[in-house]
Amino acid sequence: MHTSERNQTCNLLNLIGNTPVVNIMTSLFPYTDIKIKLESYNPGGSIKDRVALKMITDAEESGLIEPGYELVEATSGNTGIGIAWVGRLKGYKVTIFTHDKVSKEKLALLKFYGATVFVAQADLPADSESNYLNLAKDYCSSGYRYFCDQFNNLSNTLSHYKATAPELWLQGGRDADAIICGVGSGGTLMGLSKYFREKGSKAKFIVADPIGSIYKSYFCQQKHVSSSWKIEGIGSNFIPGIINQGVVDGVFSISDDEAFNACTMIRETEALDLGLSSGAIISAAMKLAETGTAKKIMCISPDAGERYMSKLQSHGDSDVRI
Numbered sequence: 001m002h003t004s005e006r007n008q009t010c011n012l013l014n015l016i017g018n019t020p021v022v023n024i025m026t027s028l029f030p031y032t033d034i035k036i037k038l039e040s041y042n043p044g045g046s047i048k049d050r051v052a053l054k055m056i057t058d059a060e061e062s063g064l065i066e067p068g069y070e071l072v073e074a075t076s077g078n079t080g081i082g083i084a085w086v087g088r089l090k091g092y093k094v095t096i097f098t099h100d101k102v103s104k105e106k107l108a109l110l111k112f113y114g115a116t117v118f119v120a121q122a123d124l125p126a127d128s129e130s131n132y133l134n135l136a137k138d139y140c141s142s143g144y145r146y147f148c149d150q151f152n153n154l155s156n157t158l159s160h161y162k163a164t165a166p167e168l169w170l171q172g173g174r175d176a177d178a179i180i181c182g183v184g185s186g187g188t189l190m191g192l193s194k195y196f197r198e199k200g201s202k203a204k205f206i207v208a209d210p211i212g213s214i215y216k217s218y219f220c221q222q223k224h225v226s227s228s229w230k231i232e233g234i235g236s237n238f239i240p241g242i243i244n245q246g247v248v249d250g251v252f253s254i255s256d257d258e259a260f261n262a263c264t265m266i267r268e269t270e271a272l273d274l275g276l277s278s279g280a281i282i283s284a285a286m287k288l289a290e291t292g293t294a295k296k297i298m299c300i301s302p303d304a305g306e307r308y309m310s311k312l313q314s315h316g317d318s319d320v321r322i
């Protein structure tokens, strides 16, 4: 093995990406090919490892940060875990602003990787001073602090355009009729749709959106009825700067119960451990398959259920008492 090959093999960051795709629900929908890309196979456990690495390396390359800087992010957990992990590897201090809807497993992981964590109240209006995003921005107004800002940072979209999308294309996406993802910051949706459109794909981009989120009304121009939801990582009460309206072909509104039930169903029938946003995506895939309009559906699973174990258990999934 050449030295350069060995160096590549030894760099933990090279383990990000090239995540597997598997078939699911083959007996439930024998006439529809449904596949899912498992982003929990990234070393930090979620799709956000890709985003964290790209935001940090792009900031380094453009001279926005250098050794000694503190990386700051507002996140529902996964982006923060990715930044904390990459930050630890690269030697940056990391400070994360999150909210109290986030699972205790994700909070524990953030601290485990050495991040300083501030927990704000969830579901505050986007213009509230106490909203976790505004707290993060304020915190960065002094010192050598860099706000990664996944909601406005094009490196987020680019991480998916340059890596997640070409992988998906080669793993069956080339002739997909529909691609289903959730939308938090919108990075996954924007990066994948840009790549697939440029390649001439006719795949429809379908969003799984929690009931109460603003995205259904934004993409489908419908009246918005706001409420709060438990599914982490997807849905929003504001429109991030990196999102454009014209890329979405359909939105399924998914309830918390539907997402929880889909996680349970997939675990029981396929022995596959999926997180709650993946549950919402599976639920949308079932609704789409039932219409018979898509023969090949590809889903993006952002993370696994392990990091929501306490929520999954308190949702009627607890141990049997003896």
Ligand SMILES: Cc1ncc(COP(=O)(O)O)c(C=O)c1O
Residues within 6 Å of the ligand: 048, 076, 077, 078, 079, 182, 183, 184, 185, 186, 187, 188, 189, 232, 233, 234, 275, 277, 278, 302, 303
């Ligand atoms: C669990 C989970 N699912 C889905 C998403 C949405 O991904 P994106 O921010 O690319 O829209 C996120 C984002 O944080 C997430 O944490």
